[in-house]
Amino acid sequence: MGLTKTQIFNTRQNQLAIIFKVLAHPARIAILQYISNQKECICNDIVDEIGLAQPTISQHLKELKSIDLIQGEIEGKKICYCINLKKWQEVQTLLNAFFNQTKINCC
Amino acid sequence: MGLTKTQIFNTRQNQLAIIFKVLAHPARIAILQYISNQKECICNDIVDEIGLAQPTISQHLKELKSIDLIQGEIEGKKICYCINLKKWQEVQTLLNAFFNQTKINCC
DNA sequence: TATTAATATCGTAATATTGCAATATATAAA
DNA sequence: TTTATATATTGCAATATTACGATATTAATA
Numbered sequence: 442m443g444l445t446k447t448q449i450f451n452t453r454q455n456q457l458a459i460i461f462k463v464l465a466h467p468a469r470i471a472i473l474q475y476i477s478n479q480k481e482c483i484c485n486d487i488v489d490e491i492g493l494a495q496p497t498i499s500q501h502l503k504e505l506k507s508i509d510l511i512q513g514e515i516e517g518k519k520i521c522y523c524i525n526l527k528k529w530q531e532v533q534t535l536l537n538a539f540f541n542q543t544k545i546n547c548c
Numbered sequence: 549m550g551l552t553k554t555q556i557f558n559t560r561q562n563q564l565a566i567i568f569k570v571l572a573h574p575a576r577i578a579i580l581q582y583i584s585n586q587k588e589c590i591c592n593d594i595v596d597e598i599g600l601a602q603p604t605i606s607q608h609l610k611e612l613k614s615i616d617l618i619q620g621e622i623e624g625k626k627i628c629y630c631i632n633l634k635k636w637q638e639v640q641t642l643l644n645a646f647f648n649q650t651k652i653n654c655c
Numbered sequence: 656t657a658t659t660a661a662t663a664t665c666g667t668a669a670t671a672t673t674g675c676a677a678t679a680t681a682t683a684a685a
Numbered sequence: 686t687t688t689a690t691a692t693a694t695t696g697c698a699a700t701a702t703t704a705c706g707a708t709a710t711t712a713a714t715a
Contacts, residue, residue: 443673443700450574451600454581458574465569467557474561477650485661492556494705499663518712519662526651533647539577540640543584544633550703593692604674606693625682625691643685
């Protein structure tokens with residue numbers, strides 16, 4: 442098979458899984474850390490910094506954009522990537538809610 | 549290719565990615581929620597509850613155990629699964645540290 | 656209008672993940 | 686000791702992900 446059976450889970454469970462999946466790659470973690478540590482706009486220096494080929498970085502950026510964790514603003518022929526703070530905080534809140542709800546236990 | 553280049557990332561980045569990857573499936577989210585909502589021991593009723601075949605559930609449990617998020621205690625022919633609260637809180641702290649460090653931005 | 660530079664998309668090979676049937680293992684009960 | 690029950694492991698087919706070369710797109714600059 443190889444196909445996740447999303448239809449048997451609820452929206453919240455699928456939503457959490459999608460967020461975790463986007464974050465589940467060290468290159469995407471590294472990209473987020475790099476973007477957040479630069480005060481200025483980040484463009485193709487991500488490629489030099491991370492050490493993966495340009496198409497690969499572009500693909501990872503697309504995945505981060507797919508859940509709006511980052512946004513890209515066109516500045517001439519460069520693109521300024523930055524973290525979408527609103528979404529970032531929303532995600533952090535969502536994950537904390539999950540961790541706080543999932544604590545009670547028998548052992 | 550298809551192989552993540554872990555060697556070009558640091559330990560922390562790989563560690564975070566592994567944690568996110570374990571959580572990146574709705575069945576594993578559902579299992580964690582189900583385990584935490586039961587006051588008593590959870591055994592093979594997980595299979596009935598989630599709606600995936602027994603070997604599939606067993607595999608997901610194994611992945612959750614691989615980072616110690618849950619632990620299983622043998623009780624006769626049943627196994628009592630529960631959340632490893634210590635690890636659970638460690639992970640929550642780690643993720644929050646990541647989210648808090650990765651906020652400063654230019655846009 | 657070329658040329659250059661930055662980024663995105665396409666196509667594809669290699670590897671990983673998901674899910675399950677079949678089977679193995681382990682323990683309680685008959 | 687057989688049988689039944691609970692869980693794990695194996696093997697495999699289907700699909701997804703990762704990575705990158707080749708190429709397309711877009712915009713500044715010569």
